[in-house]
Amino acid sequence: MTAEDPRLDREPDDSFAIQTFGLRKQFGELVAVDSINLDIKKGELFAFLGPNGAGKTTTISMLCCLLKPTGGTARIMGYDINREPYRVKEVIGVSPQDTTLSEHLSSRENLNLVGRLHGIDPKKLKTWSQLMLQTMGLADRAKEQVRRFSGGMKRRLNIAMALIHNPDIIFLDEPTLGLDPQARRAVWSYIARLKGEKTILLTTHYMEEADFLADRIGIIDEGKIVALGTALDLKTGMIDTHTMVVQAWNLTQKLIIEMRERYAKIDISNGTMTITDKKIDFREIVDRLHDANVSIRSAYIKEPTLEDVFINITGKELRE
Amino acid sequence: MRFWQLFIRSLKETCRDVLALSFVLAFPLLFMLVLGISFGDSSPSYTIGVVDNDGSQVSQGFVDEAISMVPAFEVEMLDDAEDALEALKQGDLSVYIVLPEGFGQQVSYVLQGADGNIELDITYDESDLQVSGQVISTIDTVTRTFAGVEIPVTINANPINIETEVTSVDFIGPGIIIFGLLIMIPTSGRLMLRDKESRFLYRMLTTPARPWEFIAGYSLSMVLIAIIQIVIFMLLGWLFGMDIIGSIWLAFAIFLLTAICSIGIGMVVASLSKSENQGESLSWLFSMPLAILSGVWFSSEFMPSYIRTFADIFPFSHAVDAARTIITRGAGFEAVTGDFFFLCGWAAVVFTIGTLLFARTMRS
Ligand SMILES: Nc1ncnc2c1ncn2[C@@H]1O[C@H](COP(=O)(O)OP(=O)(O)OP(=O)(O)O)[C@@H](O)[C@H]1O
Ligand SMILES: [Mg+2]
Numbered sequence: 001m002t003a004e005d006p007r008l009d010r011e012p013d014d015s016f017a018i019q020t021f022g023l024r025k026q027f028g029e030l031v032a033v034d035s036i037n038l039d040i041k042k043g044e045l046f047a048f049l050g051p052n053g054a055g056k057t058t059t060i061s062m063l064c065c066l067l068k069p070t071g072g073t074a075r076i077m078g079y080d081i082n083r084e085p086y087r088v089k090e091v092i093g094v095s096p097q098d099t100t101l102s103e104h105l106s107s108r109e110n111l112n113l114v115g116r117l118h119g120i121d122p123k124k125l126k127t128w129s130q131l132m133l134q135t136m137g138l139a140d141r142a143k144e145q146v147r148r149f150s151g152g153m154k155r156r157l158n159i160a161m162a163l164i165h166n167p168d169i170i171f172l173d174e175p176t177l178g179l180d181p182q183a184r185r186a187v188w189s190y191i192a193r194l195k196g197e198k199t200i201l202l203t204t205h206y207m208e209e210a211d212f213l214a215d216r217i218g219i220i221d222e223g224k225i226v227a228l229g230t231a232l233d234l235k236t237g238m239i240d241t242h243t244m245v246v247q248a249w250n251l252t253q254k255l256i257i258e259m260r261e262r263y264a265k266i267d268i269s270n271g272t273m274t275i276t277d278k279k280i281d282f283r284e285i286v287d288r289l290h291d292a293n294v295s296i297r298s299a300y301i302k303e304p305t306l307e308d309v310f311i312n313i314t315g316k317e318l319r320e
Numbered sequence: 321m322r323f324w325q326l327f328i329r330s331l332k333e334t335c336r337d338v339l340a341l342s343f344v345l346a347f348p349l350l351f352m353l354v355l356g357i358s359f360g361d362s363s364p365s366y367t368i369g370v371v372d373n374d375g376s377q378v379s380q381g382f383v384d385e386a387i388s389m390v391p392a393f394e395v396e397m398l399d400d401a402e403d404a405l406e407a408l409k410q411g412d413l414s415v416y417i418v419l420p421e422g423f424g425q426q427v428s429y430v431l432q433g434a435d436g437n438i439e440l441d442i443t444y445d446e447s448d449l450q451v452s453g454q455v456i457s458t459i460d461t462v463t464r465t466f467a468g469v470e471i472p473v474t475i476n477a478n479p480i481n482i483e484t485e486v487t488s489v490d491f492i493g494p495g496i497i498i499f500g501l502l503i504m505i506p507t508s509g510r511l512m513l514r515d516k517e518s519r520f521l522y523r524m525l526t527t528p529a530r531p532w533e534f535i536a537g538y539s540l541s542m543v544l545i546a547i548i549q550i551v552i553f554m555l556l557g558w559l560f561g562m563d564i565i566g567s568i569w570l571a572f573a574i575f576l577l578t579a580i581c582s583i584g585i586g587m588v589v590a591s592l593s594k595s596e597n598q599g600e601s602l603s604w605l606f607s608m609p610l611a612i613l614s615g616v617w618f619s620s621e622f623m624p625s626y627i628r629t630f631a632d633i634f635p636f637s638h639a640v641d642a643a644r645t646i647i648t649r650g651a652g653f654e655a656v657t658g659d660f661f662f663l664c665g666w667a668a669v670v671f672t673i674g675t676l677l678f679a680r681t682m683r684s
Contacts, residue, residue, distance in 0.1 A: 064526045068683050085683070086528050094526040100519045102329060104336040109329075116325040117527035145336065161523070 010037075014078050017042040017169055017199035018063065022072030025058050025223075032058040034223035035072060040216075042168075043196045047214035048203040049306065051316045055223040056203040057097050060171050063201070064094050077168055090118070093167035097174050097203075099158045103147035107138050107157050110146060111164045118165035125164075132160045135190055137183065152179050159187060163194075170194070172202040176209060188213060207306040217306070221314040231306060238312060239304040241265075242280040246273045247297040248289065255292045274302075322529045326537025330511055334541055344507045344545060348500035349552070366455055367394045369404045369416030376424030386462045387417070393458075401443075408443065415444040415455050427466075438463070441476045492617075493562035494643035497553045497575060499616040501546065502636055504582040506603040508542040509590030513599045516590075531679035535671065538590075539583045546579035565650030571643060574656065577663035578639040584670030591677040615640050635666040 012019060018040040025033040033055040040046045048056045061067040063074055065085035073080055079087040101110050108129055115125040133139040136156040146154060159175050175191070176184045184206075191213055194200065204210050210217050211231045219227040219234070227234055241264070248271060256273075260266050265276040275285060282301060289296055310316075335341055368387060372379050388395050396413065398404045404416040418441040429436045440463060442456060460475055512534075515521035524534070550572060554564075564571055586603065593599035611617070613627055614636035623631075631637045642659035645651040653660070 065683060066522055066525055086530070089526055089528040092526060094523065096519065096523055098519050100523045102333055102520060103518075104333045105329065109332070113325060113329050114527060117322050117524070117529050119322075119528075 012075055012078070013039075015042065016040060016075075017044070018046075018074065018076055018201065020059075020063075020072065020074040023059065023062060023069055023074050024071035025055075025062060025067060026070045031223050033062070033069075036220075036223075036225055038218065038225065040199060040201065042199055045191070045195050045200045045202070045213055045215045047210040047217045048201070048220055049205075049207075049210055049217055049310060050203070050220035051314060054220045056220060057173055058223075059220075060094075060173050060201065060203065063088075064092060064171060065089060091168045092171060093162035093165060093169070094171045095159045095162035095173060095175050097177070099151070099154045101146045101154055101157060101161075104145050106143050107133060107146055107149070107160075108142045110157060110161060114161045115164050118167075120165050128166070129164060132164055135186075136160045137186065152183055155179055156183060156187070168199060170198050170200045172200065174203055174205065176204070176206065184209075207310075211306055219310060219313055221316070226313050227309070234306065234309045235304045238309045241276050241278055243302040243304070244275045244280050244282065244285060244299065245302050246275070246285070246289065246299045247271060248273065249295045249297065251294060252292065255289075255294065258292075259288075322527075323533035323536040323540075326524070326529060326533055327540040330537050330541035331544065334511060334545070340510075341545075344510075345549065345552070347507070348503050348549065349556075351500070351503060366392055366414035367396055367412065368455070368459075369396050369398050369407055369413040371398050371401050371404050371416060371418045373421050374419050374423040378424030378427045379419045382419065382423070382427070382463075382466055386466045387459070390458055390462060393455075405443065408445065415442060415459075417442050417459065437474050439474050439476060444477070444479060493557045493560070494571075494647050495616040495640050497550070497557065498578055498614070498636055498640050498643060499611050500549065500553055501575060501579045501582055501639075502607055502611050502614075502616070504542065504546060504549070504579055505586045505589065505607045506600045508539065508583040508586030509593070509599050509603065510596060511541075512538050512587070512590040513593060513596040516593075517595055525682055531682060532675045534682075535587050535675045535678055539580075539587055539671070542583045542586070543576075543580060546576065546583065550575045550579065562647065564647050566646035566652065570653060570656070571646045574639055574642045574646065574660065574663070577660070577667060578635060580667045581635040581639075581663060581670060584667055584674055587674035588670060588677060591674055591681055610634055610636060613637070635663050638662050 010021075016039045018038070020036050020038045022035040022037060023033060024031070024035045036059065048059070050056050058067065062069050063076060063081060065081050065088055069082070073082050075081070076088045077091045079091070081088055102113065105113065111129040111132060112122075112125060115129065116122070120128070130139070130142075133142050136159065138153060138156060138160070141149070141153070146157060149157070155176075155178050159172065162170055162172060172191070176187050179187065188209065191200065191202075195213075195215075202209075202213070214231065216228065216230055217234060218225045227238055229237065251268065251271065251273060256266065256268060259273070259275065263275050263277045265274075267274040267276075280301065282299070286296065286299060334344070370383055370387065372383065383395060383397070387393060396407075398407065398416065401416075401418055404413065404418070407413045408416055420439055420441065423438070426436055426438050430438065440459070442459060444455065456475065456477055463475075512521065515524070521534075529537075553575070554568075554572070558564075589599050589603045593602060610631070613623070613631035614634065615623075615631070616636065628637070638659040642656040642663075645655050649655075
């Protein structure tokens with residue numbers, strides 16, 4: 001977005017938990033975050049989707065006051081990240097992309113450290129950390145030094161450390177990276193429980209995660225937010241084509257050529273035909289195939305996924 | 321009390337890493353032993369005072385051909401025993417030998433095959449273990465084989481106790497301890513640099529803890545280790561015969577202040593560096609030359625004055641002076657006030673710089 005963008009002049013508004021104003025970070029020549037303007041409401045769960053190197057982590061680092069913006073600013077719960085970093089730090093909880101724990105401390109001691117640094121009363125902290133360890137499935141190894149933990153266990157503790165002090169704003173940078181499906185689901189359901197109460201900004205590479213959890217999704221590419229909205233908005237608004245998938249036995253070359261003339265895009269692989277066009281009439285296609293004596297095993301209209309939206313907008317896959 | 325939480329965490333992290341802890345504790349000791357032995361033994365040289373009451377050709381020959389032939393001996397002729405005793409007390413002599421009147425005659429008799437005995441009076445400081453052990457037996461040997469003949473000789477060894485005598489342990493001991501504390505510069509920044517590399521520090525930086533609290537947290541655990549270190553050093557010094565003539569507490573205070581200065585420098589280096597390797601190389605690079613310039617191993621008196629002036633900017637030459645004054649001369653607080661406050665001021669300044677640098681680099 002350019003400097004003339006009208007939103008740069010918008011007034012700070014305390015009903016928003018996070019507001020960025022032309023937030024920008026440049027590493028030498030490389031523009032990692034390109035003047036982002038973003039409003040996140042209190043209690044909203046916002047997901048950043050973006051390919052590697054899009055600038056997600058850099059944005060979060062600036063919002064947590066770890067990196068100085070090279071331009072613009074942001075307000076977290078009304079506190080300016082440049083002028084009042086310690087007020088900001090009081091209200092946030094962060095789960096960094098890299099798992100970072102104090103390796104010779106137990107999981108309980110790690111949680112206590114973060115809690116005490118946020119000034120939580122030790123008695124309260126004791127019950128909270130017990131609960132948190134149970135939620136994350138770490139209660140039976142609470143006393144063990146975390147250097148003996150598996151990667152997934154460390155990851156869960158990494159998330160727990162962002163939540164232990166009951167912060168208003170939670171930053172989760174790829175929280176479920178490296179978790180097994182069961183643990184991932186447990187974390188999702190826990191995050192879902194926080195919805196509405198806490199403001200959460202998470203980044204992820206898992207489409208289902210964003211789809212399942214997020215109120216709104218921002219797709220970020222090369223430092224810019226290129227699409228913004230609910231999952232449904234994005235799917236319906238960003239994809240103007242429809243797709244139908246047909247599995248059939250005896251597709252003839254002649255038929256395929258005919259179809260290619262009729263529809264915008266036809267893909268064939270392993271006896272599966274994928275038809276893409278602006279307008280798809282299910283009936284019409286089925287009839288056409290019948291007329292050509294093709295026996296259909298199955299046929300369905302494919303809903304667009306976030307992945308499609310993503311590829312459509314950025315031209316990149318999420319994970320290489 | 322956030323610094324307290326950070327301190328407890330640093331302490332746990334340091335003490336539970338048994339390997340790293342034993343390294344931190346044992347490393348200076350090893351270093352000191354290795355360097356101490358090599359420096360201590362490279363040129364053991366003793367000044368031997370000789371009072372020749374005989375004045376004969378034989379006695380002259382004994383001095384020139386026997387005593388002087390020992391490479392480690394440096395002979396100094398003295399007029400009478402009183403001068404010699406004075407010189408011994410001053411520490412100018414390791415030992416002195418009185419050749420009695422009739423020494424030459426006695427030797428001649430013996431050489432001609434007559435029965436007889438040669439008497440030598442040797443006076444030395446009994447607390448000087450090297451002299452009593454090595455020097456006496458060397459003199460005994462060279463005397464017996466003087467002129468190529470086995471001569472029966474009686475050595476009247478007169479150990480005397482010289483309270484103010486400065487033995488080499490007393491002189492080198494404080495220097496070695498200061499050196500042990502100086503090399504806390506590389507070790508004290510280690511945890512912070514590890515936290516930087518593992519990025520744990522950056523997670524801690526998302527909490528409201530202030531820069532000074534991080535610095536305090538990291539350094540307090542090192543101060544605790546320094547206290548243990550100093551106690552071990554002083555015990556070892558005592559075992560090796562280092563007498564602390566002055567107040568043991570004052571000596572301890574000087575050592576502790578020195579350690580705090582080292583830790584402060586460690587914090588500055590750690591704040592400036594990005595990785596453990598970088599930080600350690602940087603601190604070794606200047607702590608070794610600084611140790612030598614500060615007169616830890618050799619007295620800095622022989623160095624050019626501009627080097628001494630340069631070394632005096634840093635706390636360690638002051639610490640060495642103060643520690644030697646207290647330990648070997650028994651001086652009280654009045655004698656080391658200047659050094660004491662210099663160390664205090666230095667600690668305050670270096671920690672302020674460390675905190676500012678930490679604050680500056682923590683948000684890039
Ligand atoms: N400290 C730094 N110095 C120089 N360049 C950096 C630094 N940190 C990040 N970058 C660059 O900024 C860009 C954005 O990086 P960032 O970590 O924000 O991406 P990301 O969206 O989090 O990617 P990923 O999905 O891989 O985590 C990248 O091109 C990266 O190389
Ligand atoms: Mg990232």
